[in-house]
Amino acid sequence: xxxxxxxxxxxxxxxxxxxxxxxxxxxxxxxxxxxxxxxxxxxxxxxxxxxxxxxxxxxxxxxxxxxxxxxxxxxxxxxxxxxxxxxxxxxxxxxxxxxxxxxxxxxxxxxxxxxxxxxxxxxxxxxxxxxxxxxxxxxxxxxxxxxxxxxxxxxxxxxxxxxxxxxxxxxxxxxxxxxxxxxxxxxxxxxxxxxxxxxxxxxxxxxxxxxxxxxxxxxxxxxxxxxxxxxxxxxxxxxxxxxxxxxxxxxxxxxxxxxxxxxxxxxxxxxxxxxxxxxxxxxxxxxxxxxxxxxxxxxxxxxxxxxxxxxx
Numbered sequence: 001x002x003x004x005x006x007x008x009x010x011x012x013x014x015x016x017x018x019x020x021x022x023x024x025x026x027x028x029x030x031x032x033x034x035x036x037x038x039x040x041x042x043x044x045x046x047x048x049x050x051x052x053x054x055x056x057x058x059x060x061x062x063x064x065x066x067x068x069x070x071x072x073x074x075x076x077x078x079x080x081x082x083x084x085x086x087x088x089x090x091x092x093x094x095x096x097x098x099x100x101x102x103x104x105x106x107x108x109x110x111x112x113x114x115x116x117x118x119x120x121x122x123x124x125x126x127x128x129x130x131x132x133x134x135x136x137x138x139x140x141x142x143x144x145x146x147x148x149x150x151x152x153x154x155x156x157x158x159x160x161x162x163x164x165x166x167x168x169x170x171x172x173x174x175x176x177x178x179x180x181x182x183x184x185x186x187x188x189x190x191x192x193x194x195x196x197x198x199x200x201x202x203x204x205x206x207x208x209x210x211x212x213x214x215x216x217x218x219x220x221x222x223x224x225x226x227x228x229x230x231x232x233x234x235x236x237x238x239x240x241x242x243x244x245x246x247x248x249x250x251x252x253x254x255x256x257x258x259x260x261x262x263x264x265x266x267x268x269x270x271x272x273x274x275x276x277x278x279x280x281x282x283x284x285x286x287x288x289x290x291x292x293x294x295x296x297x298x299x300x301x302x303x304x305x306x307x308x309x310x311x312x
Contacts (some may be wrong), residue, residue: 241292
């Protein structure tokens with residue numbers, strides 16, 4: 001039998017019943033660099049359900065739509081109305097100054113000569129759009145850092161597509177849409193798919209796996225101030241969530257659309273992560289894609305309409 005939540009797993013927030021009764025559905029979410037949880041709610045009158053994937057990811061908004069951004073800090077909630085959204089986001093990301101970004105995982109262009117269509121929109125703290133640009137194609141994992149940068153890990157369609165920056169597998173962007181970091185041959189293998197992302201202080205961790213026969217899953221640590229890059233083999237294959245505190249880490253793998261996950265704890269000994277414990281946990285809701293994000297030693301996990309925090 002799977003274990004119940006242990007002392008290192010904390011309940012943070014659950015979508016209130018009053019919101020559900022008003023027809024609001026929790027779609028995209030993120031954790032800010034300051035540890036604040038943000039969830040974007042959309043009324044079901046703007047939504048239709050696709051056949052795939054299951055869970056909240058299958059709810060698609062009709063354009064344009066209005067949403068409400070809920071920012072939870074401790075026991076306090078702030079709510080911001082965001083009107084006239086003209087994109088279908090895949091990611092929500094908070095910045096240190098309370099601005100936020102909505103990003104679609106896909107982009108396109110009409111011909112080889114046309115520029116790529118914008119797929120990232122920057123909003124003011126009051127919910128007004130300020131700028132838009134393109135951050136690459138096919139983005140399964142995205143995170144912001146304390147320096148107001150956006151970090152992306154790409155999927156196979158982006159890596160083997162026509163977008164130059166996506167082809168490198170990992171990238172860092174500023175808020176004017178300029179590429180500020182690329183791996184430039186400093187990875188142990190060529191990425192095939194991004195898994196998840198985390199930050200610890202100023203450092204950024206991007207988790208990805210390769211497609212080569214000698215490859216595997218890797219944890220890549222980037223220090224933006226120095227440009228230093230270190231990569232380690234992951235002790236868990238293709239984790240959904242990852243968080244690190246010093247030489248300790250926690251990693252999770254979901255059972256898709258079920259209420260169970262595998263929780264692994266690991267320690268960095270020299271140049272390798274070693275597993276120190278593993279357990280199967282039951283969580284309060286179903287787990288689907290994009291269920292985990294790591295911030296400063298805590299893994300934030302979405303389980304249905306409930307958000308948990310797991311300490312490394």
